[in-house]
Amino acid sequence: MTAQRSDARRNYQRILTVAEAEVAAHGADASLEQIARTAGVGSATVRRHFPTRQALLEAVFRERIENLCERARRLSETDDSRAALLDWLHGLVEYAVSARGLADALTFEPPTDQPASHSCGSALEEAGTPLLENAIRDGAVRPGVTFHDLLTLSVGIALATEHHSEPAARAERLFHLAVEGISPVQGATET
Known part of the structure; x- marks a missing residue:
């Protein structure tokens, strides 16, 4: 269970780091699919951490x-x-x-x-x-x-x-x- 939590934290941070770069390059319309690909996770993982585009932008x-x-x-x-x-x-x-x-x-x-x-x-x-x-x-x-x-x-x-x-x-x-x-x-x- 601890390994899952640390994986989830790493995924969250990796997604956020990639999202920061993508939003800086493409603005609020940055592709969630591109963020997932670049972060090395699936789209469902991005949506699990950030259920809406607004939640991602807020972060x-x-x-x-x-x-x-x-x-x-x-x-x-x-x-x-x-x-x-x-x-x-x-x-x-x-x-x-x-x-x-x-x-x-x-x-x-x-x-x-x-x-x-x-x-x-x-x-x-x-x-x-x-x-x-x-x-x-x-x-x-x-x-x-x-x-x-x-x-x-x-x-x-x-x-x-x-x-x-x-x-x-x-x-x-x-x-x-x-x-x-x-x-x-x-x-x-x-x-």
Whole structure:
């Protein structure tokens, strides 16, 4: 029984390692069959560990999402709530642009009143909401702006720029344009 468990752990790690490379190369549409072949396991083994494409994508991005969440916690302790929120959102957009497939993974999670437990989107929401609430409280962001508005905006920027010749530069420009849209006064300073 212990040998089976260690085989299962090795298979899981091998599948995840291959999936990370495939998602980096092909985005969220990476072939599950190709992942299985490259990992040296059957398709059923991939599906046993990752019953859905979303579950696989969540696992691929988990560590990096945790880093973004930790960054949000650190930034929530700063005095300038607007700068903290924009710094974190900028990091989210940069990561979504550079990590092929992340924006697609986040689009699978429409906003609901009941957050999905342990998902990338719910982890980001839990970490980023205090930053948004602080900025709204301080008058740095318009009341009524929701975390899902900001996540949708970030994902939209990443998806809209992924096929540009310079996606990071285009995303940067769109991010700065969007910031003026969430500022409480016209002509707010740039981030």
